[in-house]
Amino acid sequence: MSGRAWVFGDNMDTDVLAPGRYMKFGIEEIARHCLESVEPRFAAEVRSGDIVVGGRNFGMGSSREQAPQALKHLGVAAVIAPSFGGIFYRNALNLGLVALECADVGRIRAGDSIDFNPVAGVIDNRTTGERLKCEPIPAHLMAMVNDGGLLPHLEKRLRQS
Amino acid sequence: MSGRAWVFGDNMDTDVLAPGRYMKFGIEEIARHCLESVEPRFAAEVRSGDIVVGGRNFGMGSSREQAPQALKHLGVAAVIAPSFGGIFYRNALNLGLVALECADVGRIRAGDSIDFNPVAGVIDNRTTGERLKCEPIPAHLMAMVNDGGLLPHLEKRLRQS
Numbered sequence: 677m678s679g680r681a682w683v684f685g686d687n688m689d690t691d692v693l694a695p696g697r698y699m700k701f702g703i704e705e706i707a708r709h710c711l712e713s714v715e716p717r718f719a720a721e722v723r724s725g726d727i728v729v730g731g732r733n734f735g736m737g738s739s740r741e742q743a744p745q746a747l748k749h750l751g752v753a754a755v756i757a758p759s760f761g762g763i764f765y766r767n768a769l770n771l772g773l774v775a776l777e778c779a780d781v782g783r784i785r786a787g788d789s790i791d792f793n794p795v796a797g798v799i800d801n802r803t804t805g806e807r808l809k810c811e812p813i814p815a816h817l818m819a820m821v822n823d824g825g826l827l828p829h830l831e832k833r834l835r836q837s
Numbered sequence: 838m839s840g841r842a843w844v845f846g847d848n849m850d851t852d853v854l855a856p857g858r859y860m861k862f863g864i865e866e867i868a869r870h871c872l873e874s875v876e877p878r879f880a881a882e883v884r885s886g887d888i889v890v891g892g893r894n895f896g897m898g899s900s901r902e903q904a905p906q907a908l909k910h911l912g913v914a915a916v917i918a919p920s921f922g923g924i925f926y927r928n929a930l931n932l933g934l935v936a937l938e939c940a941d942v943g944r945i946r947a948g949d950s951i952d953f954n955p956v957a958g959v960i961d962n963r964t965t966g967e968r969l970k971c972e973p974i975p976a977h978l979m980a981m982v983n984d985g986g987l988l989p990h991l992e993k994r995l996r997q998s
Binding site: 732737738739760762763765775812813 | 893894897898899900920921922923924926927930936938972973974975978
């Protein structure tokens with residue numbers, strides 16, 4: 677499965693992802709304004725399976741869960757960045773959104789077709805043919821992400837026990 | 838409660854925190870070698886309640902849980918850094934170790950007496966009188982950290998339900 681890359685710069689904070697003035701609305705409305713201050717076309721044109729590539733400190737700035745939730749709602753398959761705000765990173769995985777730390781995001785251009793394998797720690801740029809390394813996510817954690825996040829994962833585990 | 842600061846540079850990876858060649862031993866032995874390649878005195882001289890201050894990408898490099906576990910075992914009260922490896926950050930909170938993101942760690946010197954309030958998002962340097970901002974950790978997450986981490990927290994919650 678590969679997705680098209682949308683590329684953003686450093687310090688995309690949670691207010692850019694989930695703008696404060698829409699926080700009183702539900703996630704559908706918040707998602708409609710996700711990243712609009714830097715890329716007005718994003719929410720309308722992003723397709724399910726697309727990839728968001730960010731710069732340093734992606735998701736910094738607040739513990740707002742709606743930030744990763746908005747990306748997930750829009751069908752984003754993964755966020756790739758050299759570093760993440762800690763709470764954003766935590767929330768992303770807990771909500772079932774893949775977040776990959778990769779120092780070489782500069783090798784990805786907007787529109788490139790990107791594949792990724794979080795457990796192996798590799799990102800393949802199908803457009804350029806390049807393979808990039810990313811920090812692997814342990815299989816047990818990816819099991820949680822693939823179940824849709826922490827709560828669905830715990831529910832599944834409790835049903836099985 | 839305030840602790841003495843131990844100050845480290847950028848990119849302290851999980852292998853510096855929990856050296857690979859001791860991974861076959863238990864956490865007590867691993868902790869004895871924590872950070873020894875950059876500060877040989879650390880493990881022997883760190884006191885319960887002390888603070889570890891790091892640079893960028895603290896805890897990068899692997900999903901090794903023994904990295905935050907070693908710091909916790911040595912009694913470290915908190916790690917403060919401008920950015921963390923995502924899995925390290927996640928593991929730290931899950932294991933009951935406070936991790937604070939603070940852009941201004943350069944204002945803290947080795948030996949300074951440091952207080953912190955994760956929910957308020959403030960760090961007080963009692964030695965210099967300066968107050969630094971850090972990313973707040975939501976109260977519900979600090980409840981988990983204060984219970985000793987994710988597993989003790991879930992056990993407590995399940996006992997109560």
